[in-house]
Amino acid sequence: MRTNFSDAQLADADTRESEQILRNCVHCGFCQATCPTYTLLGDELDSPRGRIYLIKDMLETGRPAGPREAKHIDRCLSCLSCMTTCPSGVHYGHLVDHARAWIEQTYKRPRSERLVRSMLAWLMPRRGAFRLAARLGGLARPFAGLLPGPLQTMARLAPAKVAGPAAVDRPQVFLAKGQRRMRVAMLSGCVQPVLSPEINAATIRLLTRHGCEVVVARGVGCCGALPHHLGKTDPALVMARANIDAWTRELDGAGLDAVVVNASGCGVVVKDYGHMLREDPAYAAKAARIAALARDPAEILTELGLMSPTAQIGLSIAYHPACSMQHGQKIRDEPKALLRAAGFEVREIRDAHLCCGSAGTYNILQPEIAGQLREQKAGHIRATGADLVASGNIGCITHLSGAAGRPVVHTVELLDWATGGPKPAALAGRSTI
Template identity: 60%
Template sequence: MLTHFSPELLADSDMSQSEKILRACVHCGFCTATCPTYLLTGDELDSPRGRIYLMKEMLENGRAADERTVRHVDRCLSCLSCMTTCPSSVHYMHLVDHARTHIEKTYRRPLLDRMLRATLAFVLTRPALFRRSMRAAALARPFAGLLPRRMRDMIAMAPARLPTPSPIDRPQSLAAQGARKMRVALLSGCAQTVLDTKIHEATARLLTRLGAEIVVAEGAGCCGALPHHLGKSAESHALARHNIEAWTREIECGGLDHIVIDTSGCGTTVKDYGHMFRDDPALAQKAARIAAMARDVTEIVAALDFAPSVDVGRLRVAYHSACSLQHGQKIADLPMELLRRAGFEVVPVPESHICCGSAGTYNLLQGELASALRERKVANIRLVAPQAIAAGNLGCMIQIGQGTAIPIVHTVQLLDWASGGPKPLA
């Protein structure tokens, strides 16, 4: 793609990076075939190629974002299916992240929209506050009909009951069972510690059983993904900085082999810390080291030579491949291989490359499109008639679970069960 960025604009690192990404695009349109929003709307501007044109025109001219550009960029799920499809290796993720930051700085949204996005970025990243907000939402459910549709949809997504906070999420060290094979830091994160504590517990049981010592580092928390995808780069970088410093202290104190992450959306972000802090002289080297050490939990399980010890009865499991795992981290087959090794009958979901509509806060901000994608995903899952659904990302589990009564659990919960842990409650 031909670009015309001024030397003044190119002096900015983000602009220079985006210009290189734009020049890689050859307008081929392969991305339109796998873009979830384009499949729903048929609008070229709701495809990666169309959004690239909008972002190019905005960034190249150094102008403030307009309503049309914001509308179509907001509709992007950041599922990154386009990056898997693209024959020219266009790094769409970094481009749309930059565009969202530019939008946040230059576009004044309607008041209620600004308040909602600010609330999500602030509340969801703080577990104690998020827990209180979920309780408030449950109390407000009888009065939801009096609220705007977006607020009604958000209240409807709040669970009726929350699990008790888990001791696993407190700073601590958990010893490996038997000979220690590696020492890893577990990202406790934010929303998962409120909505589903069983995932971290299954991860801890499984990894320690396989010979990993687990550290939950003091000062580590939200990875920063939620505000990052809202264009709030200052907030996301502050959260990421806490993690980098916390894990660096662990590296320097007791040593770490890896950072293990059992929410794939977080994993994609942590693996990108090196890029996020590339221009920060104080953190660039530390961030790059942390990013290189980050692993999805299935990568760690495979490295520890997982083997089952319990007969799970050939349960038929549909594996939902989270976008952040298959497109963001390029981990597609490994989780299914591990589940098959564990004794499950694993069936892939048709149209597995198409997003379920969760995408961080997307299902809270773009409810109509998210619901249509969920219906499409659930219909494809039903085609393979599973007894259970496995996924590697909590957001996907919640999104899909709202559309079906088929039990849905995290991949690590099934692997834990197959190696001696409890059968998942679902």
């Protein structure tokens, strides 16, 4: 694609990178077939190629974004399926991130949109405030239909009960069982400990059982993904720097072999810290160092080798690969191989490359599209006839629960159960499972 940026524009690092990304695009259209919003809506502007044209015009002219650009960029799930399909190596993820930041800086949204987006960017990364909001949402769930737009969606997604802060999420060290093979830091996260605190507990049991010393470092909070994908770059970078400082202290102290991130959406962002802070002289090297250590639990367990199952569970699983796992981190076969090694029968879901519609705050801000994608995915899951669903991302788990017609469980909970841990909470009280 030909571009026409001025030298002054190219002096900006983000614009310079976006210009190179645009130049890599050859207009082939292969991305159309694997874009969830294009397959659903059939609008060229709701496809990667169409959005690339919008972004090019907006950035190249330097004009402020308008309602048209905001509408179609907002509809992008950032699922990155287009990047898996693209034969030209177009890094659409970085391009759309730049576009979102530009829209945030130059476009004045309607007041209601500004309030909702600011609320989400502030609330969700703060575990205590989000826990309170989730409890209120649970109370309001029976009356969700009476609430306005985003609040209605949030109430429907809220769990019926919200537990208090879990002990495993406090700063501490969990010693390895037997000989120590690795020392790893774990990102506890912000949303996940509120909606499903048992995932972190299962991750710690599973890793320590396999010889990992697990550190929950003091000062670690939200990875920054939630504000980052809302175009709010500055608060996202503040969160990233805090995590980098905390993990660097551990790295320079007792040492770290990896930083484990058990929510795949967060994993994509932590692995991108080096890029996000590449222009910050105080953090560029530290960020790249931490990003290089980031691992999903499936990567760690594949490297260490899963221990022999302690129980023959014999259940069939529909494995739902989160977009952030398969397209963002390029982790595709490892989770399925681990589940099979643990004794589960793994069944493939039709159109597994397409997003379920969760996508961070997308299911709150774009509920109609998210709902259609969820129903498509749920139908494909039901068609497998599997006993339950496994996934590696809290957003997908929350979004699909109740729609899939069977329990949706994090992969680490199933691996923990098969190798000596307790039955996952989502399966409690089910005599047939």
